[in-house]
Amino acid sequence: MISNKFILLHIDNQDSNNFLKDAISNExxxxxxxxxxxxxxxxxxxFSHMKDSGYFPIGAVVDFDNTKNIEYLFRRHPNQTDEMKLVEFKxxxxxxL
Structure with missing residues (x-):
């Protein structure tokens, strides 16, 4: 059975290549x-909109049960102001998950 959620993360090229090599060769x-x-x-x-609003998006949680929303993982820019913030859910x- 496929999980109802996936996590997609941004990783650099070297980490991407290592992951692919391991997954293809060993798994x-x-x-x-x-x-x-x-x-x-x-x-x-x-991602572009978030960057303009003082966020560093690093990944996403994709929920297949709720196909209208994607939740993003991020780091906050240290100079982000309250006016720049988007709607956030705590x-x-x-x-x-």
């Missing part, structure tokens, strides 16, 4: 199925 992972999707463009626009326990 039997394959790659190469493509779908056309507007999701990538939308996420790029979200989690009671942020390390639990």
């Amino acid at each position: 039997g992972v394959e790659r190469g199925v493509y779908f056309r999707s507007s999701l990538v463009q939308e996420m790029k626009e979200h 989690h009671h326990n942020p390390i639990v």
Whole structure:
């Protein structure tokens, strides 16, 4: 059964290559199925908007049960003002999906 949530994280090229090498060599992972999707463009626009608002987006939690929302993981720019902040939801326990 597929999990209802996935976490996508931004990692540098070296870490990406190491992950792919391990997954393909040791875990039997394959790659190469493509779908056309507007999701990538939308996420790029979200990342740009967040950066303009004093956030450093580093990943996303994609919830397949709630297909209208993507929750972003971020670091806050030290010079972010209250006026720059977007709507944020505080989690009671942020390390639990």
